[in-house]
Amino acid sequence: MDTTAEAGSGRAEGGTRTAEPPGGTHTIAQVAEEFGITLRTIRWYEDQGLISPERRGQQRLFRPRDRVRLALVLRGKRLGFSLEEIRTILDMYDAEPGETGQLRYLLEQIHRRRAELLQRQRDLQQTLAEFDELEQRCRDDLGRLESSG
Amino acid sequence: MDTTAEAGSGRAEGGTRTAEPPGGTHTIAQVAEEFGITLRTIRWYEDQGLISPERRGQQRLFRPRDRVRLALVLRGKRLGFSLEEIRTILDMYDAEPGETGQLRYLLEQIHRRRAELLQRQRDLQQTLAEFDELEQRCRDDLGRLESSG
DNA sequence: CGCTACGCTGCCGTTGACGTAAACGTAAGC
DNA sequence: GCTTACGTTTACGTCAACGGCAGCGTAGCG
Numbered sequence: 055m056d057t058t059a060e061a062g063s064g065r066a067e068g069g070t071r072t073a074e075p076p077g078g079t080h081t082i083a084q085v086a087e088e089f090g091i092t093l094r095t096i097r098w099y100e101d102q103g104l105i106s107p108e109r110r111g112q113q114r115l116f117r118p119r120d121r122v123r124l125a126l127v128l129r130g131k132r133l134g135f136s137l138e139e140i141r142t143i144l145d146m147y148d149a150e151p152g153e154t155g156q157l158r159y160l161l162e163q164i165h166r167r168r169a170e171l172l173q174r175q176r177d178l179q180q181t182l183a184e185f186d187e188l189e190q191r192c193r194d195d196l197g198r199l200e201s202s203g
Numbered sequence: 204m205d206t207t208a209e210a211g212s213g214r215a216e217g218g219t220r221t222a223e224p225p226g227g228t229h230t231i232a233q234v235a236e237e238f239g240i241t242l243r244t245i246r247w248y249e250d251q252g253l254i255s256p257e258r259r260g261q262q263r264l265f266r267p268r269d270r271v272r273l274a275l276v277l278r279g280k281r282l283g284f285s286l287e288e289i290r291t292i293l294d295m296y297d298a299e300p301g302e303t304g305q306l307r308y309l310l311e312q313i314h315r316r317r318a319e320l321l322q323r324q325r326d327l328q329q330t331l332a333e334f335d336e337l338e339q340r341c342r343d344d345l346g347r348l349e350s351s352g
Numbered sequence: 353c354g355c356t357a358c359g360c361t362g363c364c365g366t367t368g369a370c371g372t373a374a375a376c377g378t379a380a381g382c
Numbered sequence: 383g384c385t386t387a388c389g390t391t392t393a394c395g396t397c398a399a400c401g402g403c404a405g406c407g408t409a410g411c412g
Contacts, residue, residue, distance in 0.1 A: 097391095132323060133326050134283025151344035172331075174323075181278065184296075185317050188295065195306055199300070199303050231358090232359085263360095286399070
């Protein structure tokens with residue numbers, strides 16, 4: 055087990071026993087803290103193939119790449135994509151330029167996704183506009199109530 | 204993509220037996236067709252208090268107001284809001300200008316929701332930008348493959 | 353009168369995205 | 383050697399948002 059000389063150089067500082075992360079990596083708890091999600095959620099994302107942190111024995115090692123992907127996952131979620139969709143999008147990102155067929159497929163995917171996002175953008179604009187209207191109405195009502203009450 | 208495999212029959216107005224909609228109203232089936240959702244979904248939305256069509260006896264009568272609300276519901280869904288959230292937003296729309304306290308609360312709500320939407324807008328922009336980048340990469344790769352292969 | 357088309361109300365099933373709990377491993381520190 | 387902190391897996395629970403079906407009503411046609 056300890057045959058692998060770990061990259062953690064002489065750290066051994068004064069007593070912080072917080073399961074120190076080796077190299078430039080992070081523990082699952084640190085990542086969870088950083089992104090404001092639970093350990094369970096992170097493990098779930100791994101199960102779903104959204105991230106695949108390395109292992110030191112059983113423990114997960116989160117490298118920068120994983121944290122970037124995680125950020126993308128969360129942004130995808132904010133945009134309302136399902137985890138499944140997010141995975142295919144992520145797969146799009148790091149697809150190797152294989153054959154032209156695959157590239158064409160990827161381009162088509164991009165177009166489809168973009169169309170969705172543009173629709174969402176329109177929805178967003180409209181809703182924001184209506185919020186503005188609503189707010190104006192509110193302010194009017196408020197002014198009326200204050201001046202007459 | 205409708206799940207109900209039901210081919211449209213002869214659609215003659217007036218004399219036929221298509222459970223004629225009275226006044227300027229529509230039947231549940233017509234509304235479902237119009238919005239591309241199922242009857243089940245519409246009833247579910249009513250259960251959740253998102254719409255409340257009138258009744259002629261047992262049957263639902265959909266008036267313009269209901270269809271407007273339904274459109275808002277679907278837009279909200281496209282934006283990724285839960286039905287619960289959508290209901291509170293809808294409630295915001297037709298809140299009576301009661302007391303100033305309520306109005307202030309409503310304004311606060313509007314601000315909160317708007318902040319969310321603005322966040323989403325940023326997410327959207329970023330993702331769209333990355334799609335552009337990705338597409339460019341794809342096109343480059345494609346050109347390279349075609350010219351060298 | 354029965355058939356058919358359309359509608360209604362339950363109620364259970366399903367899927368996605370986790371939460372929660374149980375039961376355990378392991379390394380640090382006293 | 384025991385505790386404590388952090389981690390692991392597996393299994394089951396939950397909540398939203400419906401789908402699907404059962405069982406029934408009813409309006410109009412022939």
